[in-house]
């Protein structure tokens with residue numbers, strides 16, 4: 001299965017200055033638990049935001065046209081999916097906005113894990129197009145937690 005995991009504000013903003021908008025230990029723990037021992041696929045800018053270091057205990061794949069030697073790369077998401085879907089593992093699309101929007105437009109995402117922070121971040125510079133998720137109508141709340149006096153919710157969305 002191809003799953004997408006992301007954290008957004010109410011406008012769909014996800015980043016600023018090639019970094020995350022929110023650092024929340026509950027959300028990080030959820031991300032780790034979901035993706036551990038699976039496959040994570042990310043864009044080149046997200047790879048740079050991780051200081052070009054692989055996330056541990058997961059197969060890391062970077063979508064890029066660059067030559068990078070210290071991680072597996074791909075410039076064809078379809079080939080990557082067909083190569084790994086034979087394994088008994090999930091493929092997690094972990095960002096950033098370019099890759100989320102690309103995968104949603106290609107309709108290759110089976111389900112979404114989305115953390116929604118009920119605020120609008122001024123000055124955010126990277127945004128996912130929430131309208132591309134409108135087909136995901138089956139919405140189940142996984143958990144709530146409080147961050148800076150806001151009630152943050154983690155959802156699972158399916159078609």
Ligand SMILES: NC(=O)c1ccc[n+]([C@@H]2O[C@H](COP(=O)([O-])OP(=O)(O)OC[C@H]3O[C@@H](n4cnc5c(N)ncnc54)[C@H](OP(=O)(O)O)[C@@H]3O)[C@@H](O)[C@H]2O)c1
Pocket residue numbers: 005006007008013014015016017018019020021042043044045046047049063064065066074075076077094095096097098099100102126
């Ligand atoms: N809130 C969240 O959940 C979350 C999660 C992850 C990231 N982020 C944030 O998102 C921001 C980065 O997102 P972004 O949209 O700027 O970049 P990105 O999606 O991480 O990377 C985009 C780049 O990846 C490469 N790429 C993507 N698809 C490709 C394909 N099919 N074939 C070849 N190359 C491909 C291209 O670079 P090249 O052509 O140069 O190789 C493209 O410019 C940062 O602020 C980061 O912190 C937020």
